[in-house]
Amino acid sequence: EVQLLESGGGLVQPGGSLRLSCAASGFTFKDYAMGWVRQAPGKGLEWVSTISVSADSTYYADSVKGRFTLSRDNSKKTLSLQMNSLRPEDTALYYCAKDMESGYTKSDFNYWGRGTLVIVSS
Amino acid sequence: QSALTQPPSVSGSPGQSVTISCTGTSSDVGRYDRVSWYQQPPGTAPKLILYDVSDRPSGVPDRFSGSKSGNTASLTISGLQAEDEADYYCSSYSSSVTWVFGGGTRLTVL
Numbered sequence: 001e002v003q004l005l006e007s008g009g010g011l012v013q014p015g016g017s018l019r020l021s022c023a024a025s026g027f028t029f030k031d032y033a034m035g036w037v038r039q040a041p042g043k044g045l046e047w048v049s050t051i052s053v054s055a056d057s058t059y060y061a062d063s064v065k066g067r068f069t070l071s072r073d074n075s076k077k078t079l080s081l082q083m084n085s086l087r088p089e090d091t092a093l094y095y096c097a098k099d100m101e102s103g104y105t106k107s108d109f110n111y112w113g114r115g116t117l118v119i120v121s122s
Numbered sequence: 123q124s125a126l127t128q129p130p131s132v133s134g135s136p137g138q139s140v141t142i143s144c145t146g147t148s149s150d151v152g153r154y155d156r157v158s159w160y161q162q163p164p165g166t167a168p169k170l171i172l173y174d175v176s177d178r179p180s181g182v183p184d185r186f187s188g189s190k191s192g193n194t195a196s197l198t199i200s201g202l203q204a205e206d207e208a209d210y211y212c213s214s215y216s217s218s219v220t221w222v223f224g225g226g227t228r229l230t231v232l
Binding site: 037045046047050062095100107112113114115 | 170215226
């Protein structure tokens with residue numbers, strides 16, 4: 001059974017940093033692109049970032065480019081999102097998600113975690 | 123990276139069909155057959171129900187179908203069931219090598 005377990009969320013002041021992690025199990029992690037999607041309270045989905053299987057390519061939404069860094073450790077089956085210079089508008093539930101097709105970076109996410117909540121407030 | 127445009131809400135009675143539109147631009151929906159759709163019941167994580175405009179992942183009923191014309195993609199749910207009540211989101215790849223979601227549509231089954 002595919003499982004994605006996010007951690008690292010919490011309350012942080014504007015300008016601060018957080019590091020989100022996603023522990024994956026139940027599939028061959030190194031064969032799938034992975035990504036993060038966020039959802040502000042009561043709002044819609046927003047794509048944040050995607051990383052290719054070998055981590056040679058990473059993609060970011062304009063809203064987070066230059067502030068967030070996505071990485072993966074295929075040996076530990078872990079995805080990490082380093083978030084710096086956080087803003088109140090970054091407040092959201094952050095979902096870790098797995099791409100559907102092995103080897104391809106398409107951001108067609110067929111498995112999602114339950115999310116970790118990030119609150120940016122003073 | 124402007125969000126794709128979806129109607130805020132649609133509704134239908136059990137057994138009926140409903141269609142949800144998703145309008146983008148010539149840089150995303152109109153350029154690539156890379157539109158996907160997600161279903162999100164309240165309080166749960168999204169579920170992929172269509173990808174590449176009209177392909178269904180395994181396990182998704184064929185009541186869910188997709189199409190595209192120009193800059194607008196559409197999701198049609200036929201034989202509406204109570205369990206279909208949820209928020210629906212479209213997503214598209216864009217020429218800026220990013221992905222963009224629609225604002226979401228709340229489906230109410232009357």
